[in-house]
Amino acid sequence: MPLGFPQKEPTAIPSCCPGGPTSFLLDGGPRGWGGYKGPGGEHPGTRRCTARTGRRTLVDRSLGTHHPKAMLLWLTLALLWSTTCWAKQMYGEGGGKYFSTSSDCEITGIRVAVGLLGLVKSIQVRCGVSWSTVFGAPGGTTQEFILQPGEHIQMIYGSYRVFIRSLIISTDQGRYATFGKESGNTFIVSPSEDGKVLTGICGQHKLLGLSGLCFEWDYPPEDEEWTTEPNSTRDTQCSS
Structure with missing residues (x-):
């Protein structure tokens, strides 16, 4: 009332x-x-x-x-x-020092280092025939994935728990490479438009490894003149 x-x-x-x-x-x-x-x-x-x-x-x-x-x-x-x-869009908890590769890179290979605790320590991108700076923390076992001529990365599946724990990189030729072991939260990333491919990677890293990742997608250049002998995935031992 x-x-x-x-x-x-x-x-x-x-x-x-x-x-x-x-x-x-x-x-x-x-x-x-x-x-x-x-x-x-x-x-x-x-x-x-x-x-x-x-x-x-x-x-x-x-x-x-x-x-x-x-x-x-x-x-x-x-x-x-x-x-x-x-x-x-960043995937992972984030925090720490920011890094970024060239956003218009013709990616021809990726190196990922994983430590004894299962943390992804660092990442490195191959643009044409040249490798970028190693982004992240030192140490770990480095695994290398070299793309074939005309091959591009079209999807990434990963996981994180405080730090990035695993990455599965898939190409448009049906090949894929696995880095680390899945643990914690998961994510899947692919371009929003058909024909676009991975052209750059950015993110953040702390003392122990990568804390977050984000990805650049764009159309590949029409003239791909780089040539390389296709290699299988291989491991390189680094100091811990």
Whole structure:
């Protein structure tokens, strides 16, 4: 029964407002599996770019104001800083030092080192006939997978538990290579468009190994002039 006090309708924040509860920006940017084909949405273990504490976002805690102009300016700057992060979906817990290979590399081989504790220690990419820098922690047993002429990587299946634990790399010629042993959360990555292939790898690493990985997909160059004698997968022992 009404008590005679005037009733006020709650003020609703428009969903299109940059600071609204359903804001595209405050919700962490684009969602999805970063190229995973099929239904599902976001993987439960995927690291997102927007830091959260309870129910309040980093934007709420940092601004300390709800003035539209100040909010819009801050969100515009945040969008510019985070474009690269949102464009690449990271798989794994993440954290540590960031690394990235060339994004337009014609990948012809991959080396992955796995340590005694089952952690993926490092990764290295072969562009044409040249190997990139080794990204990650030193040590472990290195396994090498050399692609055949005209062969490309089209799907990656992996697992992580604090650190990356395993990677299975599949090519468009039906070949695959397995690095490490599956443990913890799993993910599967493939390009969003037919014809695209793996052209770059980025991620983060800590003292013990790789903590997160993300992948670049693009169309392969039309003229592939590199030549190499196809090698089988081989192991190289490194110092622990």
